[in-house]
Amino acid sequence: MTTTPAEVRPLRAFVRLGRPKFLFQSMLVVAVGVTIAVHSGFPADLRWYLVTLLFAWCTHLMTHYCNEYFDLEADRANAAPTSWTGGSRVLVSGHLAPVVSLSAAFVLLFAGVLLLAVLPGTPTRLMGAVIIALAWLYTAPPLRLNYHGLGEISCAAVLYGLGPLLACFAQAGTVSTAGLSCIAVLFGFQFLRMAIMNLSDIEGDRAVGKKTLAVLLGATGLVRLFAVGQVAGYAAIALLLVLGVVPAVVGVLMLATAPVPLWVTRQLTSGALREPRRANAVTFWVSMHMPLTAAAITLGLLADLAAAGRLWQPWTAVCAATFLVFGGWLARAVRDNRATAPVPTG
Template identity: 30%
Template structure:
């Protein structure tokens, strides 16, 4: 039986910035429109956290029963390591996704935007079919694109819209920046796993691009939010303070440039996520109070 610490590790805490950052950016963009609503903002955060924990457990379950996680370099996987039985991890995944669904239903009921039910259904389907089902899209190289969409535009603009009933060009810029950060986090994970994923037949984007191409794409994604910051800052100068996040991005960029492999790439996930979190927090504060 898995310990509490193992269940927490199985939820992959290093990925939580991917859920928190887009909602923070959306809150800031909504506040810039004088439309901050703490109830909607809190519900949006709960939806985002439920989805990412759900997809992490679902990924653990699906990869575990396929045998993809039998020989991993990265952090603990509950099923692959034998710490928990597949039905237990599946139950955890379903519970987290149901939590996200109920929080999302509350958003729909309060906002009266019934079409958001369809968006929520697509998000939950995206969480499951990332590595679940007969043809998981994560095994076909579309994982980074899905992360960009769901934890970029969908999460940021969704957070703004349920508060303000509209979106702004600033919010769109923030959504692209956060999406690029999120994709960079997943790409760093898949860069580390190229050898084992290749052996398991998992054709991630990193496997398709190869080591050198993956490193180039990672650096491009990591640089993109700072370029977007300069563009947004041209019209709204306070947002330029978000460039401070580059201080946290230098470390992972150097590690990737150095050609590091295996366990040496694990800190890149954490540091990229922290850079994204700092960028979103500073940008949100600038939009809200600038």
């Protein structure tokens, strides 16, 4: 039975509008950055961790509310959304007025600017300013980056590029070669992930003239880009491991995530996005590939610290809590969402 706008509680609709389930990504992004700093010998300052996490969540939510407003026409044209693409559907269904989303985005924008002023050091504040600018302009005028083939790279830069760098610099004021290499891998994988997310929305985007990379390359070209990109990414991880740029346990754990994109690639090449249940599974697992890889890096760095006898410190407890929260949510998401079956096995 469908519900009318009047039957949906405004507060519940407002929360759905912000799509808070994606905040697990930024939570793990911050954990990666802080762990890189700790692995480099800098003690974790939990105050800066909390400030960075609040900034990450604030800008992440701001992006969602902003996108819901400026992507409304494209979301309305999307006849086959999944649970992970096509927006929250709150505005499309008429449960809230579009101005509510825009207003929330502006409030979060101002909150992000205030947190930006609190961040330590000029480099960190500059990174934060770029994050806010790119996040807002992802769909908002005048640039509307995701409407001109630049959305995938800007999203990768904001979340898995500058995100962990900001968290690391807030703690250490610098980043190690190993840490920078891990961040570069995350950036590449996030670019590929966003390409697939936009591929799922291709028909609606094409109808309103939204030129994502999927629209520009076409489905066949984009799937080929994803497959080649994943091979290049894991080859790079193997090379970093062989050259000793990253600790061995970090490289091995990162390589262990390969079955997820392999399964996604197989699904894409067999036309999964044309079937709602399989499309939902694909967009779910291509999204989960990112926090799983971030968790692999964090766990690997912590294991390397343990081997050096430097594991037992307050930051370890924070990481343990982070993994418990994410693990509990992931288990529930896999169980409750029927479309996630089958689970990727390679």
